[in-house]
Amino acid sequence: MKFTDLLWANALPIYEQIQLHPFNQELKEGTLPLEKFKFYIYQDSLYLADFAKALAVTGAKSGNSHELLDFLGFAQNAILVERALHLSYFKEYNIEHAGEKAPGCFAYTNYLMSVSAFESYEVAVAALLPCFWIYKKVGDYIYANQISPNPYQNWINAYSGEEFGHSVQKALDICDRLAESATDNVRQKMIEAYLTASRLEYVFWDSAYQLEQWAV
Numbered sequence: 383m384k385f386t387d388l389l390w391a392n393a394l395p396i397y398e399q400i401q402l403h404p405f406n407q408e409l410k411e412g413t414l415p416l417e418k419f420k421f422y423i424y425q426d427s428l429y430l431a432d433f434a435k436a437l438a439v440t441g442a443k444s445g446n447s448h449e450l451l452d453f454l455g456f457a458q459n460a461i462l463v464e465r466a467l468h469l470s471y472f473k474e475y476n477i478e479h480a481g482e483k484a485p486g487c488f489a490y491t492n493y494l495m496s497v498s499a500f501e502s503y504e505v506a507v508a509a510l511l512p513c514f515w516i517y518k519k520v521g522d523y524i525y526a527n528q529i530s531p532n533p534y535q536n537w538i539n540a541y542s543g544e545e546f547g548h549s550v551q552k553a554l555d556i557c558d559r560l561a562e563s564a565t566d567n568v569r570q571k572m573i574e575a576y577l578t579a580s581r582l583e584y585v586f587w588d589s590a591y592q593l594e595q596w597a598v
């Protein structure tokens with residue numbers, strides 16, 4: 383069994399709740415209120431800017447130029463997607479460039495940045511994997527089951543697309559290779575990081591669905 387199969391099995395209950403979450407169900411049906419999608423897009427633009435930094439820092443830990451290049455490519459892509467959001471959705475929906483991270487976005491981005499800075503390469507890679515893999519699975523699921531026409535078609539196409547699929551496969555391969563030569567202790571930390579980041583993926587969607595605000 384591949385290590386990533388083990389990760390998938392461990393986090394399956396979390397993934398199932400993500401797929402069933404009303405945000406993703408309504409996105410699939412095309413009935414998600416625009417206000418929630420706009421909230422999500424703005425928070426995601428803040429997320430992507432920090433995700434790019436975490437990817438670059440993780441790549442710098444790899445110790446080989448091949449994987450450094452892979453991670454710098456992922457980081458570049460996150461920045462380009464963030465810019466594309468501004469050019470498309472921000473314009474189309476008149477999203478304002480103001481406002482801070484909601485608690486869910488804050489928790490997730492700070493977790494990724496702190497793991498990439500303070501944990502090993504192996505653990506950082508495992509923490510970053512759900513961002514790739516869960517989005518691909520959710521994108522494919524929505525694409526296959528969506529009601530069309532769907533007002534959120536561009537978003538759905540981006541994450542079910544082949545290009546994103548290649549990046550996901552690269553990240554999976556790197557994670558499997560690292561796990562093969564990792565100690566049991568490191569593998570355990572990788573599983574925990576993968577689970578925590580998966581939970582934070584759930585939190586991120588839920589935060590958008592609730593239009594989450596700071597309590598004080």
Ligand SMILES: Cc1ncc(CO)c(N)n1
Nearest residue numbers: 426429430513514517586
């Ligand atoms: C919260 C979140 N996770 C993952 C992705 C995919 O990169 C994204 N755009 N946003």
